Amino acid sequence: MRADGMPRLLAALVAGLVALVTSGCSTIGYYSQAIDGQAEILRKARPISVVMADDRVPARVKRKLAVVEDARHFAGTRLELPANHQYTRYTDLGRRYVSWVLFAAPEFSVEGKTWWYPFVGRLEYRGYFSEKDARGEVKRLKAQGLEVYAGGVEAYSTLGVFHDPVLNTFFQRTDAELAEVIFHELTHVKLFLPGDSDFNEAFATANAEMAVRRWLTAKGDRAELARYETSLTNDREVVALLLATREKLRGLYARQDLSPAQMRERKAALLAELHTGYLGIRSQHPGFSLYDRAFTKPWNNARLNTVSTYYDLVPGFERLMAREHGNLHAFYADVEKMRYLSKKERRARLMR
Template sequence: TWCFPVVGCVSYRGYFDRAKADAFADELRAERGLEVSVYGVPAYSTLGALPGDFFADPLLNTFINFPEGELARLIFHELGHQVAYAKGDTVFNESFATTIERIGGVRWLSERASPQAREEYARYDGRRRDFRALTHRYRKQLDALYESSASDEQKRAGKLALFAQMRADSEALKTGTWGGFSGYDAWFARANNASLGVLAAYDELVPAFEALFEREGRDFKRFYAEVKRLADLPKAERRAALGASGGD
């Protein structure tokens, strides 16, 4: 976790220079023995905190040519960060933005997208859901292993076995349901505890936010107002209140 002015503490770091990111990753590995995940992202949010149109979040060439549904999903996610942001709670912030992308994406597709765009998005989203389900299953198994009474040597061996099985399962998806789609190959090739941890930040509280959206009558204004209220609470109270809405 790293702390900064304005945004508070976050559990990841962003760089515009890949070499600097790799150098810092090497430092963490060498000096602290940590597993690290370094990867590119197509977009980012300034949280709407910078003044003037000149500083507005840009539409970058890294995603502007995405298929319609994917482009809409990504924009909804990044705009979600401008609605509410809780300093020092990455899981809350990213899970909220993921909820917005899912709910907003479904609504946009049903009201604005062409049949072709809906079909294309269904293929993308189907693979993404398979990926999330697979990685979530192995995160749970690894958590159980690490929390067990097994020796460190047994845990290391178990970890290697679980990662190997996860990669084998991903290959089965690739050659089966995904029809040869290789878009996740690089992720699985370098998967480690750090990369699985990042996924947890984006997914962990989504069921709770979805339940809250239903509780607020599927009304975005009411939903946003409640999320903003939660964001202002201390972290423990925020999580307890969000859990009371029906999520984890």
């Protein structure tokens, strides 16, 4: 970034904040922390070429940055993704997560709470650069009677508003998973529809998985490709179980003949059934032990929504890609046309 980049960034962010002054103190506080967090990321960013030449930087970091560079080049030259100005710098935040994101939903509904944001519309999640701030919001939402799930986030995109740097938080992944992050976030830069989280995340997920397959194939890394495919297969089996549970809960909540106590009891039974179902899958596939941590924490409506947001519409995008016989230009054109449909129409088209 040029020397005048930071003042321009802060001016843009402050202008957005000023526009929200009439929304109330809590809103002002939220965007203030967002300004501070984004400013830190950009202020600490260094060109990757400088980082690679720095003898103080650990070899592991340099190796991961080389993977990013390779994936970014592939994205721009082979995947028609806007990679020219993205991920050319590196920021070490000195922490495990870049931000903390929370989801919320009523006790008897799988329809999540949404928040409105400038430029991107309503989204089903709320992000904080401070874990303390996130936990404070969790307490406030729970006090309103909502179910809440909060978790750390390793990567995110400003959708091309800024030239996003690579973050140290990306590096807790395998090389294939790291490349997937880059492809996922660049897909958001290519197309992001305001107010439709399910569409945006599923498109990025499906496109990134396809991209990793092509990247590993081009590298001739059959062993890593096989491991990646196994990982995706395992993911899909667990995701299918979680989405099926969410649909069962949706059906339960639609019933009019149950008292709150009865509904609560049946809900608990379905969530217990979810855990039993996972143990059944795990007993057949020892490799599934890596999901154990996810099942040590309780599942609720809000947490199930984190899964549906990213995966519910993925099969629809995969079918669309298959219909275009892997032609990326045609696939992207088909997806682009959906911006002119309503959210309901987009979902219907992808679900059929």
